[in-house]
Amino acid sequence: MGLSPFQFVYGKACHFPVEMEHKALWALKFLNFHPNETQSKRRNQLLELEEMRLHAYDSSRSYKDKVKFYHDRKLIKRTFHPGELVLLFNSRLKLFPEKLKSKWSDPFVIKSVFQNGAVELEHSNEDNQQRSWIVNGQRLKHYLGRDVEKFASEMMLVDP
Structure with missing residues (x-):
C-alpha cells in the first residue's frame, strides 16, 4: 500500500x-x-x-x-460591652415587599465581645429558648429605645 x-x-x-x-x-x-x-x-x-x-x-x-x-475610612469604630442591647442590620435586600419596614431588627443582648470585632449575640424566642450566634460588629448599633422611653416618661412627669 x-x-x-x-x-x-x-x-x-x-x-x-x-x-x-x-x-x-x-x-x-x-x-x-x-x-x-x-x-x-x-x-x-x-x-x-x-x-x-x-x-x-x-x-x-x-x-x-x-x-x-x-x-x-468609612468604618465606624464602636465599642460594645456584654449585657448591652443592640440592633442588628438585616442586609437582605427586599425591593418592594415591606419597603417601609426598618432594616434594623429586634434588640439583642450582647453575650460576649471578641478582639477581632466579632460579637456574640443572644436572643430569647417566644418559647423562652435562648439562641446565640456570632456576627460582625459593623452590623450592629446601640439600642437606645429604653433610654428614650425612660426620658419620655420623665418628661411626662415634669410637664403638668
Missing part, C-alpha cells in the same frame, strides 16, 4: 522528534539565524516579561491598598 502503520491508522504522516529537530536546524541555517543572537534575544524577552509581571503585581497591590484605605 505504500503507507506506514501510523499513516494507515491516523491518515497523516508521523514526524518523530529527531526529524523536527533536524528541520529546525535546517531552517536556522537556511534563514541565516545565529543561535547565540536568538538565544540572547529570547533571554531578554523573558526578562522583560518578568519585569512586566512585577510591575503588574505592584500596581495591583497599590490599587488594593487604596481600596482598603477608602473602605476602612
Whole structure:
C-alpha cells in the first residue's frame, strides 16, 4: 500500500522528534539565524516579561491598598460591652415587599465581645429558648429605645 502503520491508522504522516529537530536546524541555517543572537534575544524577552509581571503585581497591590484605605475610612469604630442591647442590620435586600419596614431588627443582648470585632449575640424566642450566634460588629448599633422611653416618661412627669 505504500503507507506506514501510523499513516494507515491516523491518515497523516508521523514526524518523530529527531526529524523536527533536524528541520529546525535546517531552517536556522537556511534563514541565516545565529543561535547565540536568538538565544540572547529570547533571554531578554523573558526578562522583560518578568519585569512586566512585577510591575503588574505592584500596581495591583497599590490599587488594593487604596481600596482598603477608602473602605476602612468609612468604618465606624464602636465599642460594645456584654449585657448591652443592640440592633442588628438585616442586609437582605427586599425591593418592594415591606419597603417601609426598618432594616434594623429586634434588640439583642450582647453575650460576649471578641478582639477581632466579632460579637456574640443572644436572643430569647417566644418559647423562652435562648439562641446565640456570632456576627460582625459593623452590623450592629446601640439600642437606645429604653433610654428614650425612660426620658419620655420623665418628661411626662415634669410637664403638668
